[in-house]
Amino acid sequence: MTLDAIYDAPLTQEFGTVKPVFLDLSTDVRQRSVTALNRLLAHAMAMRDLYKKAHWQISGPSFYALHLLFDKHYQEQLALIDQLAERVQTLGGVALALAQDVVDESRIAHAPRGREAPEQQLQRLVGCHALVLREARALARRADEAGDDGTADLIIGSLVRTYELQSWFVGEHLTTFDVPALQRNAPIAGEAPARENGQPAAH
């Protein structure tokens, strides 16, 4: 079989669809959870790459400590990504996987190729964690309200807890608290913008 023939072969499942599963969750609930999880998966894959970039490009007096810390956080993204992707498949969906999908879905992937100063690297990382945390908490609440406890538990127990801890470890290296807020991602189709502390999100 040629490569062209492989590319032309019919798909077994289109991206964006959910197939029947045996979880006693409606198609609509699973569809919404899959969309939410794929958004968070894209963010986590972008965070994975951002941490590796920081691991390679860090400089300055804290080089060695940060070089090691960033690789630790990179490894933790790998575990998180696998959990999110396999939850998508568990719900009958199709998980995002490739770089182009991440670029389309997460603005975190849109960082400069060049080398930033250490303070900028740290600010970017805590800013990106905050962006994901804002979306993740809102999406977990929606999954919980829809009865998809497993998805809500995964988002809070794995992603939110991990990112809060990583933000602490990175943020303690900052010399200023004046971290510019990152512009948020576009809302997920069919979802209201993420809310922070019960208030509508500012634009």
Ligand SMILES: [Fe+2]
């Ligand atoms: Fe390395």
